[in-house]
Amino acid sequence: GQNIDQPTEMTATEGAIVQINCTYQTSGFNGLFWYQQHAGEAPTFLSYNVLDGLEEKGRFSSFLSRSKGYSYLLLKELQMKDSASYLCAVRSNTGGFKTIFGAGTRLFVKA
Amino acid sequence: DGGITQSPKYLFRKEGQNVTLSCEQNLNHDAMYWYRQDPGQGLRLIYYSQIVNDFQKGDIAEGYSVSREKKESFPLTVTSAQKNPTAFYLCASRGGQGRSGGSYEQYFGPGTRLTVT
Numbered sequence: 001g002q003n004i005d006q007p008t009e010m011t012a013t014e015g016a017i018v019q020i021n022c023t024y025q026t027s028g029f030n031g032l033f034w035y036q037q038h039a040g041e042a043p044t045f046l047s048y049n050v051l052d053g054l055e056e057k058g059r060f061s062s063f064l065s066r067s068k069g070y071s072y073l074l075l076k077e078l079q080m081k082d083s084a085s086y087l088c089a090v091r092s093n094t095g096g097f098k099t100i101f102g103a104g105t106r107l108f109v110k111a
Numbered sequence: 112d113g114g115i116t117q118s119p120k121y122l123f124r125k126e127g128q129n130v131t132l133s134c135e136q137n138l139n140h141d142a143m144y145w146y147r148q149d150p151g152q153g154l155r156l157i158y159y160s161q162i163v164n165d166f167q168k169g170d171i172a173e174g175y176s177v178s179r180e181k182k183e184s185f186p187l188t189v190t191s192a193q194k195n196p197t198a199f200y201l202c203a204s205r206g207g208q209g210r211s212g213g214s215y216e217q218y219f220g221p222g223t224r225l226t227v228t
Contacts, residue, residue, distance in 0.1 A: 004153070033216060042201060042219035043154075087153065091215065098169070099217065101146075101153035 002026045004102035006088050011108045012078055020073045020105045022088030030097065033089040034062050034073045037104065043087055046073070075107075083109045113138045117202050117220035124196075124227050132187045132223045134202035142205040143185040144217065147171065147198045154201060160185055189225065196227045 003025045012018040024032070031050040035043035049055055049064035049071060061074040073086055085104040092098055115136040124130045136143065142161050146154040156169030160179040174193025179185050185204075189196045203217040 008151075031215065040199075040222075040224075042221050044219070045216040048216060089154075097215075098156060098159070101155075103151060103153040 002090070002092060002100050004088055004090060004100060006086075006102045006105045008103070009106045009108070011110060012075075014078055014080060014109055014111050016078050017074065017076050018078060018107065020075070020086050020088075020107065022071045022073070022102060024069050024071070024088070024090045024102075026069075026090050026092050026100065028092045028094040029066060029090065030093040031091040032062075032064055032071050033087075033091065033099070034060075034071075035087040035089060035101075037085045037087055039084070046086075078109050080109050080111070083107060115202060115204055115218055115220040117200075117223050119223060120221065122223055122225045124225070126227055127191045128227075129188055129190050130196075130225065130227075132189065132200055132202075132225070134185045134187065134220055135183055136185075136204045136218075136220075137183060138204055138206060138218060139182070140204035140206045140218070141182070143179070144203040144205070145169070145175070145177065145185070145187045146201045146203065148201060148222075149198050157187065157200075189227075196225060199224050 006022045034046040037043040047062035054063045059076045064071045085106050087104045088102040089099050118133045144159045145157040155171050158177040160166035176188045200223045202220040205217045
């Protein structure tokens with residue numbers, strides 16, 4: 001079957017760095033996404049990894065290891081507005097290219 | 112400018128009534144999706160459509176129905192058969208090539224929060 005695990009909650013301090021981990025099990029892996037979702041709002045796309053390695057985009061970076069079924073999202077120079085849920089999602093090419101979402105990690109950034 | 116809209120943002124219904132949630136996109140995307148989000152859970156796929164006049168059941172389709180008569184529109188009906196309909200409903204669409212050149216990311220609407228009492 002398909003499964004995605006990520007921590008439920010994390011707390012970090014403004015200006016610091018935080019790493020949010022995601023482990024997954026899937027058949028027909030076809031890419032991993034990270035989305036940001038503020039409370040009561042729609043998820044917005046942050047990053048996409050399909051090959052192993054690190055993708056950097058400003059303050060956010062995402063890493064993928066396909067052999068380990070593992071990804072992380074790295075947020076640098078944390079700001080209060082980064083307080084949100086971060087959803088890890090895996091796309092599979094079985095069953096019509098569906099995307100499976102994890103439950104999300106709620107990040108609290110404190111002053 | 113292009114985007115995906117859902118209406119209304121909040122919806123209240125009595126138990127036993129069917130209700131239809133609207134989803135419209137002007138991104139010229141072929142694929143559209145309906146998800147349900149409950150507290151502490153990930154997004155769960157209800158129905159998806161890869162092309163006009165075609166749609167498939169997702170993981171939790173029971174008690175829901177959809178139609179895809181136009182590329183821009185993918186309405187979701189929550190029927191009285193849905194045992195626990197109170198939830199946050201998200202509609203999304205996906206194009207053939209994402210902003211990252213092949214990432215196929217989904218674009219989400221603002222969501223409709225349905226409360227059934």
